[in-house]
Amino acid sequence: MYIKNDICYAGEMQDGIKVTDARPLRGGMMLVTFSTGEKRLFDTTLLSGEAFKALAEDEVFRHPVLFHGVITWQQGEIDIAPEFVYENSYAYDDMAI
Structure with missing residues (x-):
């Protein structure tokens, strides 16, 4: 765990990685773009615990907001560290479609 700019993150600090775009898809999947320019697919249904339960509701899941x-x-009540998203996602090649 570490704290940067008054925000507490899980995992190890990876300098400079941020989410620049997060687009909800079907089935809890998200197409996430990182500050590196890389696009990756992240499955939010793998998140466990009471804190992430609301993401099962389509009305909540479909409205992510990027904050730093x-x-x-839900106005910051639910958040996911960009390092976690990156480490638990897989590369997306939009040229393959």
Whole structure:
């Protein structure tokens, strides 16, 4: 765990990685773009615990807000560290479509 700019993050600090875009898809999947320019697919249904339960509701899931490079929902009540999203996602090649 570490704190940067008064925000507490889980995991190890990775300098400079931020989420620059997060687009909800079907089935709890998100297409996430990082400050590196890389696009990756992240499955929010793998998140466990009471804190993430509201993401099962489509009305909540479909309205993420980026706050200082972090994906949040419900006015910041739910958030996911960009390092976690990156480490638990897989590369997306939009040229393959």
